[in-house]
Amino acid sequence: MRVVVCVKVVPDTTEPKRLGDQNLLVRTGVQGAINPMDDYALEVALKWKDAQPELEVVVLTMGPEDTRAIIKKSLAKGADRAVLVSDAALAGTDAIGTAQVLAAAIRKIGEVDAVLCGVRSSDGESAVVGPAIAELLDMPQLTTCKEAELDGTARHVTATREADGALEVARASLPALLTVTKASFEPRLANFKGIQAANKKEIVGWTAGDLGIAPPTRKILVTAAGEPPQRPASQVLTGSASEVAQKLAQYLTEQKLV
Amino acid sequence: MSIIWTLAEIESGEIKGISHELITSARALADASGGRKVGVLALGHEIGGLVDQLAAMGADIVALADAPGLAQAPADVAARVLAPFLQGQQASTVLLGHTATGRDLAGRLAVRLGLGVIADATEVQVDGGKIVATRSIFGGGMWSRATSAGDGAVITIRPRAVTAGVLQSGRTAETLTMTVPDGATNRRVETLELKQETGTSISLGDAEVVVSGGRGMGGADKFGPVETLARTLGAAVGASRAVVDSGWRPHKEQIGQTGRTVSPKLYVALGISGAIQHLVGMRTSGTIVAVNTDAEAPIMKVANVAAVGDVHEIVPALVAELSRQGVGAGA
Ligand SMILES: Cc1cc2nc3c(=O)[nH]c(=O)nc-3n(C[C@H](O)[C@H](O)[C@H](O)COP(=O)(O)OP(=O)(O)OC[C@H]3O[C@@H](n4cnc5c(N)ncnc54)[C@H](O)[C@@H]3O)c2cc1C
Ligand SMILES: Nc1ncnc2c1ncn2[C@@H]1O[C@H](COP(=O)(O)O)[C@@H](O)[C@H]1O
Numbered sequence: 104m105r106v107v108v109c110v111k112v113v114p115d116t117t118e119p120k121r122l123g124d125q126n127l128l129v130r131t132g133v134q135g136a137i138n139p140m141d142d143y144a145l146e147v148a149l150k151w152k153d154a155q156p157e158l159e160v161v162v163l164t165m166g167p168e169d170t171r172a173i174i175k176k177s178l179a180k181g182a183d184r185a186v187l188v189s190d191a192a193l194a195g196t197d198a199i200g201t202a203q204v205l206a207a208a209i210r211k212i213g214e215v216d217a218v219l220c221g222v223r224s225s226d227g228e229s230a231v232v233g234p235a236i237a238e239l240l241d242m243p244q245l246t247t248c249k250e251a252e253l254d255g256t257a258r259h260v261t262a263t264r265e266a267d268g269a270l271e272v273a274r275a276s277l278p279a280l281l282t283v284t285k286a287s288f289e290p291r292l293a294n295f296k297g298i299q300a301a302n303k304k305e306i307v308g309w310t311a312g313d314l315g316i317a318p319p320t321r322k323i324l325v326t327a328a329g330e331p332p333q334r335p336a337s338q339v340l341t342g343s344a345s346e347v348a349q350k351l352a353q354y355l356t357e358q359k360l361v
Numbered sequence: 362m363s364i365i366w367t368l369a370e371i372e373s374g375e376i377k378g379i380s381h382e383l384i385t386s387a388r389a390l391a392d393a394s395g396g397r398k399v400g401v402l403a404l405g406h407e408i409g410g411l412v413d414q415l416a417a418m419g420a421d422i423v424a425l426a427d428a429p430g431l432a433q434a435p436a437d438v439a440a441r442v443l444a445p446f447l448q449g450q451q452a453s454t455v456l457l458g459h460t461a462t463g464r465d466l467a468g469r470l471a472v473r474l475g476l477g478v479i480a481d482a483t484e485v486q487v488d489g490g491k492i493v494a495t496r497s498i499f500g501g502g503m504w505s506r507a508t509s510a511g512d513g514a515v516i517t518i519r520p521r522a523v524t525a526g527v528l529q530s531g532r533t534a535e536t537l538t539m540t541v542p543d544g545a546t547n548r549r550v551e552t553l554e555l556k557q558e559t560g561t562s563i564s565l566g567d568a569e570v571v572v573s574g575g576r577g578m579g580g581a582d583k584f585g586p587v588e589t590l591a592r593t594l595g596a597a598v599g600a601s602r603a604v605v606d607s608g609w610r611p612h613k614e615q616i617g618q619t620g621r622t623v624s625p626k627l628y629v630a631l632g633i634s635g636a637i638q639h640l641v642g643m644r645t646s647g648t649i650v651a652v653n654t655d656a657e658a659p660i661m662k663v664a665n666v667a668a669v670g671d672v673h674e675i676v677p678a679l680v681a682e683l684s685r686q687g688v689g690a691g692a
Contacts, residue, residue: 122503198468229478231467234466237437237468239472243435243550246465270555271556272553272555273550274550274551284619322476323507323508323509325507326508328505337665337667339669340666341670344678351675352679355650360648
């Protein structure tokens with residue numbers, strides 16, 4: 104059995120973000136981290152591996168070469184190997200293009216029983232890449248999963264997912280794609296043994312050419328970007344609790360918010 | 362000129378609120394680009410009776426796919442039915458909600474139609490003959506405008522970002538029937554169990570008003586003021602990560618980077634400091650009210666109104682004051 108976890112290296116949320124040429128996010132020279140949701144996706148896969156050690160967990164990422172050091176952390180946590188798709192021609196690829204590249208890489212990895220993604224990336228914020236990969240690979244999908252069980256014998260995966268206003272337990276036949284939200288557990292940290300083991304694990308580098316695809320043409324153009332209009336300065340209400348409450352009630356009624 | 366397509370989200374035979382917002386957006390785009398038509402896609406079982414309502418919301422055309430296997434169809438099934446129809450229509454613009462249903466479908470449909478995706482738009486407009494979507498990026502720290510490079514786009518629109526238009530009863534729409542391709546309704550996903558969660562019945566995604574509580578509430582058993590104010594205002598309850606991690610509230614209520622993004626008309630933050638990871642989930646709200654003992658907390662800078670003081674004193678007084686004015690009476 105083999106599962107692929109798609110992880111994206113994103114600028115650390117606490118870092119100021121900058122837009123460069125063609126209004127694209129500047130990704131070089133910025134402190135990166137694994138997209139938080141992807142860390143949960145990896146944890147789901149590693150829990151499966153804890154229960155069935157023969158399961159192979161492959162981490163897949165598309166991004167600049169300098170993400171290697173960050174991807175290595177997922178190997179230290181227990182993933183078996185990693186694939187980094189890196190190609191100057193892929194810089195600025197949009198969501199659907201990213202899915203096309205990742206789907207091609209998953210085909211090349213081959214014999215994949217499940218693909219795990221985060222629900223959304225903290226910089227792309229589209230939540231589109233996972234379902235688009237599923238369509239390209241003709242897999243069913245279970246989105247916003249909090250936990251999941253993989254059953255290789257019965258060939259299905261069963262997940263508890265956040266549906267609108269309810270928790271749903273749903274099952275999909277394999278191969279399937281899951282997107283994972285903040286789970287009911289915390290991702291593990293790498294231990295010393297894991298960090299040492301990671302030194303011996305491989306991060307394979309592939310280009311678009313290695314995948315046998317032409318770099319996807321960009322379907323979406325970002326034409327403008329800017330700072331939002333400043334919110335008006337806060338109106339500060341102070342005084343006794345009942346004074347503050349009265350002023351607040353007055354504000355809400357005047358602004359027709361209640 | 363081609364039709365602007367959008368999707369009616371239907372649950373238990375009823376049209377969900379987001380559908381009206383989407384049709385309003387589609388209507389505005391259609392009218393601004395020289396008399397294009399608004400087409401609404403409706404998928405389900407025995408849904409023919411909904412056509413008049415969709416027409417009243419602004420649909421010119423309603424395309425129906427009606428089959429037993431299409432009620433609450435998973436995204437792969439929906440894409441298999443919708444894509445061939447939309448291809449036949451040479452659709453280049455499809456508006457979906459940035460909701461569970463819309464997000465699940467957007468990527469799949471775009472792949473099949475060869476379109477791009479612009480996700481989580483807060484506004485769509487016609488500019489120089491092109492459809493342009495505005496997004497709030499970096500958690501509301503910046504905005505960007507995006508447009509299709511040529512072929513068209515599937516655009517998901519943030520719930521509540523657009524105010525639904527006025528219903529025009531008596532409006533009529535042409536109906537079209539979508540062919541359901543052989544085998545299209547075969548399901549690879551099945552629901553085993555639905556656990557309705559307890560709590561207020563208003564879901565965060567639909568709420569016009571959200572009242573959130575943070576660590577400043579002081580404990581799982583001290584969330585009373587959050588719930589009472591939410592009931593008074595007809596609001597959904599939200600939470601910061603700190604309280605979710607402490608097990609005081611369920612994760613589905615978490616607002617922020619690792620929770621949900623909401624954009625209600627009114628967001629009330631009670632005992633929340635306003636860490637950047639929280640702000641990214643609520644910064645595009647219409648009006649923000651914060652109650653905090655610390656006048657210097659970051660949330661107080663973002664808020665339109667910053668009420669300084671103890672939530673356990675201010676909120677009960679506020680609820681009393683509002684009910685004196687008749688707000689929330691009978692709720
Ligand atoms: C990768 C990552 C992802 C994250 N994702 C999220 C996310 O999705 N959502 C999120 O919310 N956070 C997220 N966080 C956590 C975030 O950084 C903060 O730690 C968290 O938001 C703090 O929650 P809080 O405001 O409830 O608590 P605190 O920061 O402890 O603030 C409590 C506030 O309550 C006030 N207070 C105390 N007592 C009272 C009282 N009696 N009356 C009124 N006010 C009072 C205090 O002055 C203080 O401002 C994330 C962090 C990381 C690193
Ligand atoms: N460049 C990338 N490399 C690997 N995985 C990615 C990449 N971009 C997106 N993903 C995956 O797709 C998910 C959703 O991303 P997005 O659609 O950008 O919100 C992420 O959580 C990742 O799992």
